[in-house]
Amino acid sequence: MAEKYPEATGRRRFVKGVVGGAALTGTAGGGAGAVDLLTPRRGVGGGAVTYYGVENVAGPAPRPMPQIPVTVEDGVLEGVWPEPERVERDNETVVVARTGLGGVTYDSRWFQYCGLQATGAVQPDADRDLTLRHAPNPAYEWQRELDAAGEPLRVEQFADYAEWGNDVGQAGLGKPASAYWRADDPEAAVPVQVIRSERVEALAGESEWLGASTEAGVLAYANKCTHFCCVPGYKHMAGSAQFDAEDLAFCPCHQSAYDPFSVVRASYTALPRPEE
Secondary structure, eight states, rough: OOEEOOOOSSSOOOOEEEEEEOOOOOOSOOOOOOOOHHSOSSSSEEEEEEEEEEEEEESSSOOEEEEEEEEEEEEEEEEEEOOEEEEEEETTTEEEEEEETEEEEEEGGGGTTTGGGGGGGOOOTTTOBBBBBEEOOOOOHHHHHHHTTTOOOGGGTTTTTTTTOOOOSSSSSSSSEEEEEEOSGGGEEEEEEEEEOOOHHHHHHHHHHHHHHBBBBBBEEEEOTTOOOOOOOOOGGGGGGTTOOTTSOOOOOTOOOEEEEEEEEEEEEEOBBBOO
């Protein structure tokens, strides 16, 4: 069983990535297909990695979806990217991106799955904008009404997070958004689920990792189901109620469900990136 997030401390600190990223992705719903199964295993920078993600609690998904550390700059939400460095491995020099954050080694390999490893979005030394941006086809009415596709997500847009609700599940659990990260083209970016919640604020005070990887009650994670790479969504599909997942992140393809307020430690084998 996955280990829960690290022992609680009162510490709160932030580490900024030095590599940029032009935001992208974030449409909820629809399948991306079994990209993992169709991607060759040859390449560089793969291998076993330990990470933190939102816990898979139902359905066939084999592991959590990886968390994206968040910080706020002048009211704009940004995803933290680890610092790139060159290391010697297996008699060759490879580029890795990793940094210490909240007592954890945060590694760009957390996101090398479901075809993301084949995009420039997770290239360790890719110079990308770090801003989290509104997805072009968001799952939530409030984003569609805002008509802000491609614009930065701002904390002020979540001002009603303590009481927000829609026709799915309970109101007041948190306000979600569909977003994308680290690419200009949403089709080539990391799809992101963002949630601002009082529950995240409480968890941040109990865990060194969550205290360092969330800010202003905002939590984010790569929104690619670890089963067959579909794009789930938090509180966005009425039909999720028949699977007791109306207050969870639910994947419509094969009914996997994730609890975004349970962040756990897990391991997997990151897929290699294509050689340059």
